[in-house]
Amino acid sequence: MNSAPLLACHRASFHRNGVPLLAGVSLEVYRGERLGIVGPNGSGKSTLLKLMAGIATPSTGHVQLTGRSMADMNRRDVARLLALVQQHADTRERIRVWDAVALGRTPWLSALAPWGAEHDRAVAQALEAVNLAHLAQRPWHSLSGGERQRAHLARALAQQPRLLLMDEPTNHLDIRQQLSLLRLIHSLPVTTVIALHDLNQALACDRVAVLDGGRLVAIGAPAQVLTPERLAHxxxxxxxxxxxPGQRPVLVLAPLE
Incomplete structure (x- = not known):
């Protein structure tokens, strides 16, 4: 990668109540790539995404977005550049799908820039991108689990970010919904960082970062990183x-004796 990174973590660590959740993580995300983040439960995947999104502050180290220290940026500027879809994102409000997706336009609104036709277009395009335009007027609570995940993705797309961060977006979906959502995510013209539980899903990424005990232990092309030795350790x-031949590689996994 010769271009400047879109986002970079520099020896980023995070402690909660004195307990280290991440330790000295350094990695870079480049424009147009799909970076997968994998690791056992409790390895720090969600914590790392929160640092990368700027909703948590590193205890040590720092995060840069488009070459600027995220600590020096206000939330509106960050939200105009990146969007985060969290694992347990939801809303209990009795609102329409359109209104939920329209919340993604918040970073672009102000007293001097009220809602206008360009915001309507952004919401409509986001709904179309995730194949939910036909459900725009439906109440949020009437959506299925897969439809809600796509609506959360649409809200993030309505922000028109350059970088999309997702925390296990296929969690709690059946296999058909998982495959459909992943196919959609990989088709989007946006840089993506996606935390995944399923290692076979990670094979579709350009690069994979492996976390273990809060440390980055490997990063690179999936086949170079998800080796028998790494899988065992x-x-x-x-x-x-x-x-x-002609098919995507598949990991065959079995428990250690």
């Missing part, structure tokens, strides 16, 4: 990559 499983 970090995830406690036997694993090997099966190559099928």
């Amino acid at each position: 970090t995830f406690g499983v036997h694993g090997r990559l099966l190559e099928d």
Whole structure:
């Protein structure tokens, strides 16, 4: 990668109540790439995404967005550049899908720039991108789990970010919904960082970062990172990559004896 990174973590650590959740993580995200973040439960994936999104502040180290220290940026400026879809995002408000997605336009609104036609277009385009335009007037609470995930993604897209961060967006979805949502995510013309639980889903990313005990232990192309040795040491499983001509490689996993 020769271009300047869109986002970079520099030896970022995070402690909560004296307990280290992340320790000295350094990585870079480049324009147009898809970076997957994997690791066992409790390895720090969600914490790292929160640091990268600027909703948590590193205990040590720092995060840069488009070359600027995120600590020196206000929330509106950050929200105009990146959007975060959290794992447990939801709303209990009795509002329409359109209104929920329209919340993504908040960073672009002010007393001098009230709601206008360009905001209507942004919401309509976001709904169209996730195939929810036909449900725009439906009450939020009437949506299925898969539809809600797509609506959360639409709200993030309505921000028109350059960088999209997602925390296990396929969690609690059935396999058909998972495949449909991942296909949609990978088709979006935006830089993406996605925390994943399923290692086979990570194979579709350009690069994969592996966290273990709050530390970054590997980063690189999926086949170079998800090696039998790494799978055994970090995830406690036997694993090997099966190559099928014309098909995406598949990891075959089994528990260690």
